[in-house]
Amino acid sequence: MTQISERAAAPATAPNxxxxxxxxxxxxxxxxxxxxxxxxxxxxTALADAMEADSSVLMFGEDVGPLGGVxxxxxxxxxxxxxxxxxxxPLAEAGIMGMAVGMAMNGMRPVVEMQFDAFxxxxxxxxxxxxxxxxxxxxxxxxxxxxxxxxxxxxxxxVEHHCDSSESYYAHTPGLTVLAPATVRDAYLxxxxxxxxxxxxxxxxxxxxxxSKEVVDLGELRRTFEEGSAPRTIGSAVVARSGTDATLIAxxxxxxxxxxxxxxxxxxxxxxxxxxxxxxxxxDDETVCASVRRTGRAVVIAETPGFASVAAEIVARVxxxxxxxLAAPVRRVTGFDIPYPAPKLxxxxxxxxxxxxxxxxxxxxxxxx
Amino acid sequence: xxxxxxxxxxxxxxxxxxxxxxxxxxxxxxxxxGEARADARYALPDPQALLTGYARLISGRRINDQANALVRxxxxxxxxxxxxxxxxxxxxxxxxxxxxxxxxxxxxxxxxITRGVDPLEVFTLLRGDWHSGYDPYELHVAPQATPLATQxxxxxGVAHAAKLRGExxxxxxxxxxxxxxxxxxxxxLNFAAVFHVPVVFFVQNNEYAISVPLKNQxxxxxxxxxxxxxxxxxxxxxxxxxxxxxxVLGAAVDSARSGGGPALIEAHTYRMQAxxxxxxATRYRSAEDVDKWIPKDPISRLRTYxxxxxxxxxxxxxxxxxxxxxxxxxxxAGLNADVEVDPQELFAHxxxxxxxxxxxxxxxxxxxxxxxxxxx
Numbered sequence: 001m002t003q004i005s006e007r008a009a010a011p012a013t014a015p016n017x018x019x020x021x022x023x024x025x026x027x028x029x030x031x032x033x034x035x036x037x038x039x040x041x042x043x044x045t046a047l048a049d050a051m052e053a054d055s056s057v058l059m060f061g062e063d064v065g066p067l068g069g070v071x072x073x074x075x076x077x078x079x080x081x082x083x084x085x086x087x088x089x090p091l092a093e094a095g096i097m098g099m100a101v102g103m104a105m106n107g108m109r110p111v112v113e114m115q116f117d118a119f120x121x122x123x124x125x126x127x128x129x130x131x132x133x134x135x136x137x138x139x140x141x142x143x144x145x146x147x148x149x150x151x152x153x154x155x156x157x158x159v160e161h162h163c164d165s166s167e168s169y170y171a172h173t174p175g176l177t178v179l180a181p182a183t184v185r186d187a188y189l190x191x192x193x194x195x196x197x198x199x200x201x202x203x204x205x206x207x208x209x210x211x212s213k214e215v216v217d218l219g220e221l222r223r224t225f226e227e228g229s230a231p232r233t234i235g236s237a238v239v240a241r242s243g244t245d246a247t248l249i250a251x252x253x254x255x256x257x258x259x260x261x262x263x264x265x266x267x268x269x270x271x272x273x274x275x276x277x278x279x280x281x282x283x284d285d286e287t288v289c290a291s292v293r294r295t296g297r298a299v300v301i302a303e304t305p306g307f308a309s310v311a312a313e314i315v316a317r318v319x320x321x322x323x324x325x326l327a328a329p330v331r332r333v334t335g336f337d338i339p340y341p342a343p344k345l346x347x348x349x350x351x352x353x354x355x356x357x358x359x360x361x362x363x364x365x366x367x368x369x
Numbered sequence: 370x371x372x373x374x375x376x377x378x379x380x381x382x383x384x385x386x387x388x389x390x391x392x393x394x395x396x397x398x399x400x401x402x403g404e405a406r407a408d409a410r411y412a413l414p415d416p417q418a419l420l421t422g423y424a425r426l427i428s429g430r431r432i433n434d435q436a437n438a439l440v441r442x443x444x445x446x447x448x449x450x451x452x453x454x455x456x457x458x459x460x461x462x463x464x465x466x467x468x469x470x471x472x473x474x475x476x477x478x479x480x481x482i483t484r485g486v487d488p489l490e491v492f493t494l495l496r497g498d499w500h501s502g503y504d505p506y507e508l509h510v511a512p513q514a515t516p517l518a519t520q521x522x523x524x525x526g527v528a529h530a531a532k533l534r535g536e537x538x539x540x541x542x543x544x545x546x547x548x549x550x551x552x553x554x555x556x557x558l559n560f561a562a563v564f565h566v567p568v569v570f571f572v573q574n575n576e577y578a579i580s581v582p583l584k585n586q587x588x589x590x591x592x593x594x595x596x597x598x599x600x601x602x603x604x605x606x607x608x609x610x611x612x613x614x615x616x617v618l619g620a621a622v623d624s625a626r627s628g629g630g631p632a633l634i635e636a637h638t639y640r641m642q643a644x645x646x647x648x649x650a651t652r653y654r655s656a657e658d659v660d661k662w663i664p665k666d667p668i669s670r671l672r673t674y675x676x677x678x679x680x681x682x683x684x685x686x687x688x689x690x691x692x693x694x695x696x697x698x699x700x701x702a703g704l705n706a707d708v709e710v711d712p713q714e715l716f717a718h719x720x721x722x723x724x725x726x727x728x729x730x731x732x733x734x735x736x737x738x739x740x741x742x743x744x745x
Contacts, residue, residue: 058533084533090563095522095556102526105505107534110526122552129516130523137500137512140718174719198721235724282724 034217040210042184043073043149045218046191047111051081053226054109057195059086061096061113061149070115071151071210097123097148101130104144109195117152118161124169131200132175144200147191152180153253153303155208155350157343163207164340165304167252170202171280171313177234178280180204180252184214185221186278190233192225197234206253237284239291243273246297246360249288249314251277254301254351261301261356272360280310288314289321296327297363301351306334328363388602391593395605395637398612401665403673411616419671420680422459422611424689426668429455429479431693432488433642435700436478436495440646444704445495449476453609453641456667457573459483460614461541464622470509472524472542476573477513480543484510488696489703498710517548521557521570528566539567539625541618547578549595550586558633562599567625570633571618573608575640580653593635601631608638609667612674639665712738 051057059074065088068075077086089096093114100110114120120127127148134142154163170178177199181190187205194201224230240255241262250258255276262272273291277284292298298318302311315330333351341349397406398413405413414422429451436448451458454476462483465471473481478495482488486503493502494513501512511527514520524542531538548554549572561568572592576583589595596603606617614636621632639662643650650659675681716723716731723731 090556090559092556092559094519094553095525095560098519098522098553098557099526099529099560102523102528103530104526105511105523106527106530108530125516126519126522126553130519133500134512135721136718138505138718139499139501139714140721141504141506142512143721177720282720283726285725 032217033219034215036213037184037216037218038210039181039184039187039205039212040071040073042187042216042218043191043205044075044077045222046188046195047074047077048080049222049226050111050192050195051077051085054195055085056107057085057109057111058103059111059113060089060100062089062091062115064088064113069113071207073149073151073205073210074113093120093123094126097126097131100146100148101126101134101144104146104200105134105142109145109147111147111149111195114148114150116158116162117150117164117166120148120150120166127170127176127202128173132173135199136175143198145195145198147194147201147203149191149203149205151207151210152204153206153208154340154346155206155253155303157346158207159343160340163346165253165302165335167202167204167280168304168309170204171310175200176281177201178204179234179278180206180280181233181278182206182209182240182250182252182255182276184212185216186233186276188216188218188221189225189230190278193233204252208253209256212256233278235279235282235284237275237277237279237287239273239287240276241272241274243271243295245271245295246299246363247273247275247288247291247295248299248301248356248360249275249277249291249318250301251280251310253303257351257353258301258356261353261360264353265357265360268357270360277314283314283317285317285321289318292318292322292330293325296325297360298322298326298330299333299356299359299363300330301333301356303335303350305337306332307337309334331359331363333359389597389600391591391596391603391605391635395607395635396613396617397607397610398616399610399670399674401609401670403670403677405674408613408616411613411620414612414615414619416675416678416680418463418615419612420675420685422456422463422615423668423671423675423681424692425459425463425483426455426611426671427689428693428696429458429483430668431697432479432482432700435697436492437642437646439701439704445492446497447645447647448478448495449645450640450642451476451479453662453666454573454575454638455479456611456614456671457571457608457636457638460611460618461543461571464615464618465539465541468509468536468538469622470511470524470527470538470540472511472514472520472527472540474514474517474520474543474545474548476545477543481510481513484508486510488700492700492704496704496708498708499714518544518551518553518557520544521548521568522553522560524568524570525557525561525564525566528561528568529564532564532566537626539569539622541569541571541622543571543573545578546572546574546576546583546586546592547581548572549592550578558596558599558601558631561631562601565630567628568631569618569621569625570631572633572635573638574635575608575638577640577644577654579644579648580650582654591635593633596633599631599633601633603633603635605635605637608636609665609670611667611671638667 064074065078248258300311433452439445458479461480490503524540528540593603593605
């Protein structure tokens with residue numbers, strides 16, 4: 001699995017130090033407890049920490065109880081917090097979503113899991129007509145502090161309905177905050193921030209990154225988040241790799257691909273910057289455009305079909321704001337405009353390092369600069 | 370019939386040993402001639418409660434008439450009338466305590482006003498100032514739902530949260546016969562039963578979903594019979610009999626409050642007017658069909674009954690009529706006044722903090738409007 005070591009707290013080759021039990025000593029006085037942590041474990045820890053910190057945080061969905069979720073993101077939560085705090089529901093996504101709306105109306109902070117991207121569609125009316133609109137409908141009198149966790153996107157050899165990149169549906173709906181972390185560190189911090197937010201969040205978890213690892217100190221992340229010193233992630237894109245010749249703009253599952261492309265390009269003498277958008281809504285025009293104005297070239301990379309997508313929106317925003325800095329048209333590398341392919345064909349569909357580099361090669365380098 | 374249960378862990382409390390099937394005919398305590406009818410399970414409410422309810426029926430009818438008139442005058446965009454269904458409306462509000470929640474639909478304006486919400490705030494929706502005008506937390510009334518059955522799940526969530534905190538809140542969730550065909554109706558009843566939460570689902574079966582008659586929605590013996598599929602009790606009640614409604618709904622609310630779980634109540638009533646003022650009911654039903662329901666009117670039978678008890682006389686009736694007229698006058702006056710709507714508020718409540726993009730768009734609109742103001 002791809003590792004994104006550039007932003008890790010320590011190099012991936014650092015020795016894994018044993019974690020010091022946080023209850024025994026305050027984290028600040030211990031030596032670094034940085035260790036190789038999976039994306040899934042970071043999410044699981046974020047959920048546990050949020051539930052520990054606030055008794056109104058609830059977790060429910062399909063198979064999230066004793067099983068711990070089909071991806072084990074809720075592992076151990078029912079045992080630790082009891083069946084009133086983390087529980088299985090009947091198998092009905094609109095039911096899960098609608099009940100979460102009512103619970104959020106009445107003092108709770110529900111976190112719901114849609115088992116797979118395409119299985120969230122039965123809940124679509126609840127999301128679009130109520131989750132997104134109820135706060136506006138009531139002039140902010142009713143807030144919906146709820147998080148909709150969706151294991152999403154492909155690259156795992158899944159059968160049909162298990163690999164959709166559904167972000168554009170949600171990003172198109174005013175009222176929703178839409179997040180897609182790409183690193184272990186962000187998985188923890190962004191989920192904590194999402195749960196604490198008074199607005200509803202669609203939290204997209206790239207399935208293919210669940211078992212990716214980074215060396216991070218979860219205790220330190222917890223401490224910085226809870227004391228408010230962690231940098232805010234919502235509405236903020238981040239420069240994942242600095243470069244000077246062109247900007248690759250990616251989010252969620254396409255970030256590691258963009259990082260690999262930038263690494264490959266550097267061997268060929270081309271310096272690519274990678275922006276991890278991570279917060280699709282609100283969108284950080286400032287960070288994205290500052291990068292493109294520096295480099296003069298941009299490629300947006302996303303797994304989703306490109307037509308009428310978040311990637312299309314990013315291209316439009318960059319063209320509108322950076323036109324006079326651009327040396328070439330802003331390009332996209334996205335999935336094709338087809339239903340997500342069967343496992344043996346998905347590698348043709350997904351943005352690849354080669355396809356990204358081919359597109360970068362076409363950015364009118366002969367015209368100057 | 371007593372229903373054995375197929376579950377032995379969660380959610381069993383409601384199903385075991387309970388009578389889940391509704392009565393073969395709708396429960397009726399006062400018939401259309403104003404005569405009391407004995408019922409083995411449901412007692413006639415206290416006469417004073419009926420008198421209070423009667424006053425609310427008079428007000429409810431007047432609200433419906435006034436709102437229809439205001440649509441004709443262009444003061445309301447549209448009004449889905451509950452004319453003929455006032456007994457359902459009034460009872461839904463009167464059976465609840467202050468900590469309870471009401472989840473109304475677009476046709477339940479009279480219920481919302483009877484619960485105590487300021488009528489002018491209620492009419493914000495239909496006048497077109499905003500999508501909802503009252504604070505749902507003030508009297509525990511959810512915004513009037515426009516999509517069908519989706520609010521039933523919110524009701525389940527509100528009840529579930531209350532149950533987890535150990536509160537004695539009951540939630541009364543309203544919908545119509547058409548909404549029982551929606552998937553969310555099914556999911557809401559199933560979730561409520563599985564989690565054994567205190568929700569009373571109250572279906573006003575007025576026989577039409579816009580133009581489509583009930584026989585095209587369902588061939589179940591009755592809508593209340595659907596309850597057995599969820600392991601909760603169902604009951605049928607004469608929807609034009611305030612006494613029966615207060616008794617049946619009251620029993621369901623009491624049961625839910627004391628841990629008995631959810632229930633499904635179907636009221637048999639009739640939509641005497643078109644779906645809304647924009648609808649032409651003559652295209653799908655005859656005047657004779659509508660006329661059959663005139664003698665079953667909820668007001669006339671209760672009037673006869675209360676006059677028979679000498680609780681109602683001309684003076685009291687005049688007082689009730691005057692109260693209703695004063696309410697109508699205040700609605701009229703409020704809606705005849707023009708209300709300033711603030712375009713900047715369009716951007717204010719989408720998120721708790723405006724995004725950079727919404728700030729830009731708000732500025733754009735502000736700039737447009739200031740230039741228009743200079744030109745005019």
